[in-house]
Amino acid sequence: DTEVTQTPKHLVMGMTNKKSLKCEQHMGHRAMYWYKQKAKKPPELMFVYSYEKLSINESVPSRFSPECPNSSLLNLHLHALQPEDSALYLCASRGRLDSHEQFFGPGTRLTVL
Amino acid sequence: AQKITQTQPGMFVQEKEAVTLDCTYDTSDQSYGLFWYKQPSSGEMIFLIYQGSYDEQNATEGRYSLNFQKARKSANLVISASQLGDSAMYFCAMREPDTGRRALTFGSGTRLQVQP
Numbered sequence: 001d002t003e004v005t006q007t008p009k010h011l012v013m014g015m016t017n018k019k020s021l022k023c024e025q026h027m028g029h030r031a032m033y034w035y036k037q038k039a040k041k042p043p044e045l046m047f048v049y050s051y052e053k054l055s056i057n058e059s060v061p062s063r064f065s066p067e068c069p070n071s072s073l074l075n076l077h078l079h080a081l082q083p084e085d086s087a088l089y090l091c092a093s094r095g096r097l098d099s100h101e102q103f104f105g106p107g108t109r110l111t112v113l
Numbered sequence: 114a115q116k117i118t119q120t121q122p123g124m125f126v127q128e129k130e131a132v133t134l135d136c137t138y139d140t141s142d143q144s145y146g147l148f149w150y151k152q153p154s155s156g157e158m159i160f161l162i163y164q165g166s167y168d169e170q171n172a173t174e175g176r177y178s179l180n181f182q183k184a185r186k187s188a189n190l191v192i193s194a195s196q197l198g199d200s201a202m203y204f205c206a207m208r209e210p211d212t213g214r215r216a217l218t219f220g221s222g223t224r225l226q227v228q229p
Contacts (some may be wrong), residue, residue: 045217088156
């Protein structure tokens with residue numbers, strides 16, 4: 001099973017809402033990533049979890065809150081977002097320490113009204 | 114800091130012909146990895162090919178090959194025998210140094226359109 005799943009596929013939320021994005025992989029990978037991709041732009045790194053510990057936060061606003069409850073699951077909690085946060089949010093995972101390939105999920109398209 | 118440059122915003126190719134997508138990079142690290150990903154309109158990033166900085170031979174994966182010229186710091190993707198399904202956005206990316214994170218830095222992308 002070389003699959004990373006993300007739910008929901010699409011999400012529309014207001015600026016006062018609280019929502020969560022979910023990412024799951026069952027490949028035994030120990031590094032998981034959140035990337036944000038604005039329209040017509042490349043993905044940009046937001047968070048990295050390695051062995052369920054937050055490795056780096058790329059100066060992301062606190063209205064984005066990541067969580068890694070276990071080695072298979074990665075969440076991104078959203079609160080008080082702005083319309084400019086509308087984007088495609090991609091989750092990825094990587095296997096062994098010497099592995100190079102990152103497997104990406106299909107992404108969640110987020111629209112903030 | 115690492116930087117990836119893709120100078121072709123868009124490319125057209127006729128079906129069954131070969132096409133080269135350009136990628137140049139800048140890094141001060143001796144050990145690095147270069148990737149190409151395909152992103153269809155659906156949004157998923159599909160891994161195509163990988164080249165390590167110490168790999169002596171150019172990487173190949175089916176119809177994809179990577180023309181790696183280390184001295185020129187280029188890592189161009191060659192797609193042979195283009196198919197209509199190859200129409201997508203293509204990103205060149207570089208893996209961070211061996212710090213454990215191994216996050217990817219992406220170029221701006223090239224949109225490829227295959228014409229029948």
